[in-house]
Amino acid sequence: MSVDPVLILGGRSDIGLALARAYAAQGHPVQLAARDAASLAPEQADIALRHGVEVSLHEFDALDTDGFEALLDSLPALPGIAISVVGLMGDQAESARDTSAARRVIRSNFEGPATMLAVIANRFEARGHGLIIGISSVAGERGRATNYVYGAAKAGFTAYLSGLRNRLAGSGVHVMTVLPGFVATRMTEGMDLPERLTTDPDTLARRVLRAGRARRNVIYVSRIWWLVMAIIRAIPEPVFKRLRL
Template sequence: MSATLLILGAGSDIARACAHRYAREGYALQLAARDPASLEADAQDLRLRHGVEVTLHAFDALDLAGFAPFLDTLPALPNVALCAVGTMGNQAESQRDPQAAARVMRTNYEGPALILGMLAERFEARGSGTLIGISSVAGERGRASNYVYGSAKAGFTAFLSGLRNRLARGPVRVITVKPGFVATRMTEGLPLDPRLTAQPDAVAEAIWTAQARGRDVLYVKPVWALIMAIIRALPERIFKKTAL
């Protein structure tokens, strides 16, 4: 039997690239999104191009009560679960509107963390599995330009680290992915430096390689590890003067 990959937030550009990368290796795919019907064309393309089984599932990261029924109705417990759920939101709107801020925080942290935690319990009971969470370098230090989004990603990164530490002596693995800038619909129109920006296909390839090599934390472009180390090291009195 082929291995199975579950993708949560399967409509994103990174998720689509990962679906194709894993399908090339023969993985069956479970694609989950709020509107699974919107994924039908992608599913058909994956079936035709790679000859793999693809199923579509409704999943809302804000519907906590629906998490257990969602997992219970999957055709099989996946071997790998990739969480690509996320939204950038708008910092100015989040500053003004607590409900907007709550959506950003819940979508980027609460929902992804809790569903991966539930999957971890099921993987642990089975005795195998890999959990992959797409976080962000934005979570490494609070910056004025996106601190609501960044704070949620910081929480998600910390959750993945703690979950990995708890499961370290067993057969379940946890991988944290920090892509840096990625050329996607979410970042379209932003002035991104091409030297620091990855394409979705490159992110998918890096994730596949990280899983194969047993990596714990992945910076898709290694330069981001250096950049964030410098940013983290700045004294607060200096960091407050930056325009990050």
């Protein structure tokens, strides 16, 4: 029985590589798409040798929306699973004073990933099956002063995934939204993360793999985040404006 290839957009990230290892361990061929993809040759060789699967590298820039169709055409095969791990946290203070910085954060977290998944969704729909997984963020559930540009972009991405899931229902193509909360990666290095609310890339990858097989719609990687965000969403606006969450 053949196993579907997995395309990982943002394959250079800690989460992307953890997902590559998790799926490869289950026998899936892996397609790693990232900027300067050739520099991932050591990771490519390690995953291929360790798990005995084909691993291919593909040049991908989430901001080069005109190149998305060509990227899919260049793949060894149309994947059965496509995962977007693309993201850029940026610096809120910089985004607030520099609109070009804010625009890059918004494009990296919303425009690029959403556009790429639109192209993939159309091909999956024409074929009649596939799984699309978008890594979004709990930051998108309510705008907060400390990260509202990033959060707004992730909110847009979460809404996009929801709409895409609704559109494709019954087509054989499923869309799953992942809300990780804090993840200990290079992107969060130096941040004082609360231990109980923080997961690691390998744990995240295992949970995504299981949830994808179960065709879940939306998952919080750590269940406690459902409660945390329910509380944050319930804070009245006059009170919320006095907080710096």
